[in-house]
Amino acid sequence: MVRKALSIPLEPDxxxxxxxxxxxxxxxxxxxxLDAALRxxxxxxxxxxxxxxxxxxxxxxxxxxEPTMATPKQVAAWVRALSGTDPTELKQRKPATIERYLxxxxxxxxxxxxxxxxxxxxxxxxxxxxxxxLGVKQRQARGIRYKGDIADLDSPAKGxxxxxxxxxxxxxxxxxxxxxxxxxxxxxxxxxxxLVGIQCRDVEGPDTDGAxxxxxxxxxxxxxxxxEHAYLSPATMHAISTWxxxxxxxxxxxxxxxxxxxxxxIDRIGTKALHPNSIALIxxxxxxxAYEKGLLGQMGREQLERELRAISSHSIRVGVAQDNFAxxxxxxxxxxxYRWKDARTVLRYGAKLAAKSGxxxxxxxxxxxx
Numbered sequence: 001m002v003r004k005a006l007s008i009p010l011e012p013d014x015x016x017x018x019x020x021x022x023x024x025x026x027x028x029x030x031x032x033x034l035d036a037a038l039r040x041x042x043x044x045x046x047x048x049x050x051x052x053x054x055x056x057x058x059x060x061x062x063x064x065x066e067p068t069m070a071t072p073k074q075v076a077a078w079v080r081a082l083s084g085t086d087p088t089e090l091k092q093r094k095p096a097t098i099e100r101y102l103x104x105x106x107x108x109x110x111x112x113x114x115x116x117x118x119x120x121x122x123x124x125x126x127x128x129x130x131x132x133x134l135g136v137k138q139r140q141a142r143g144i145r146y147k148g149d150i151a152d153l154d155s156p157a158k159g160x161x162x163x164x165x166x167x168x169x170x171x172x173x174x175x176x177x178x179x180x181x182x183x184x185x186x187x188x189x190x191x192x193x194x195l196v197g198i199q200c201r202d203v204e205g206p207d208t209d210g211a212x213x214x215x216x217x218x219x220x221x222x223x224x225x226x227x228e229h230a231y232l233s234p235a236t237m238h239a240i241s242t243w244x245x246x247x248x249x250x251x252x253x254x255x256x257x258x259x260x261x262x263x264x265x266i267d268r269i270g271t272k273a274l275h276p277n278s279i280a281l282i283x284x285x286x287x288x289x290a291y292e293k294g295l296l297g298q299m300g301r302e303q304l305e306r307e308l309r310a311i312s313s314h315s316i317r318v319g320v321a322q323d324n325f326a327x328x329x330x331x332x333x334x335x336x337x338y339r340w341k342d343a344r345t346v347l348r349y350g351a352k353l354a355a356k357s358g359x360x361x362x363x364x365x366x367x368x369x370x
Contacts (some may be wrong), residue, residue: 019053023108028113037107044193052104059090072120075105079123082143083130102127120197137190142310143318143349144283145326146186153326160287160307162186162316164228168290173246173266174258178282180236180243181255185279185316188214188230192279192313198254203240204233210234214337228339279313287311318349325350 019029038046056239059078060067062065077086082101084092093101106118117123147153148161157163165182169175194216205212212232232240240254247256261267290296291304299307317338324334331343340346 019108023053023057023112023114030113034111037111048100049104049107052101053108056105057102062089068114070117072117072122075102075117075120075127076122079126079130083134085130085133095131098130099127110338141312141314141318142307143322144311144315145319145323151326153323159299160290160311162292162319164295165283165286167295168286168293173243173269174260176243176246177238177255177258178286180239181279181282182286183236183239184232184255185215186320187232187236188216189317189320190214190216190230191317192276196253196255196273197281198273198278200249200254202236202246202250203254205232206234206237210237212237212240230339231337276313276325280311280315283311283313283315284308284313321346321349 019034040048041246056078057067059081060070063074063077064320065074077097080086081088081093082093082098083092102118102123108118109116109118142160144160144162144165146157146162147155148158148163150156150158162182166179169182181195184190184198188194190198197217198214202215202217203212204215211234214230214232216228216230218227243249244254247258247269249256249269252271255274256272257270257278259267259270287296287308288304291299296304320338321334324337331346334340334346335343352369
């Protein structure tokens, strides 16, 4: 069977064929269960389910055994290989990724009416050992705050921050698109899928104060598609208006690719939305440009590269949470404004900031002159 690229989400019938091909070609699949799952899962979850089954299939080929005959011992060996406990040619994975693999693998076996090898005590103990070995703390994206890592919000901007990235934006169409992206991301805390999904019609306003509202049709935490709203400041509305006028946008995707010539000059404005993967690349490009313009102070090249490696498409969302904690906003208010469902995630983003402004930090400052 020739498989389509894993980046292309499959239709239900196609994914049923895919599950059969990867696990058990002749098995009777519970099509009702799979169909219900597909309708309940987001496109990203369906894509991950398919990719994870493919990873298991490749392991079966490597170890030369049939997936239908898989034993808990073979699943446990896969966990050890993925965690780096047993040296193999497999790339080491994060604990959360390995857990996702096992959840999806278990679902596939149950859908096929086969015994689920991931539920065996041996696999459970290997999962515990994997977490103990790798640790369960997830690497957090570097937060990009508005004025950087500062304790006093009235202080000058410092390091890689929204203020410096805005100053690094070019003055042409590319720079105007980048400025609109930065301001929308900061005001709304949108995830990358939400940012690239914005249509021109989703921006409402401005009102008499110059502010606006962004309608978000669907998101990671709104799979039912009821839609949510986010505030857009006057500065952001101005940036959006400037970009739309320069790009002559009458409708369609708001944040689009800007094509350039080899010399960097503008070629044309694309018609399709930015790809989700481009968001982090834009942040990193602007950070490099800010460094080249001397906006990042005494930061050296080596430190810059470390900082760039920690930047992700989630960085501004993390920075927004940190800035909200810095000004004393409550946890419920932050969760409501930026559409978080898990309080632990928001608290994790604010943990580093809390350490710098907590009781021990305040006490140390009282005696720092001694």
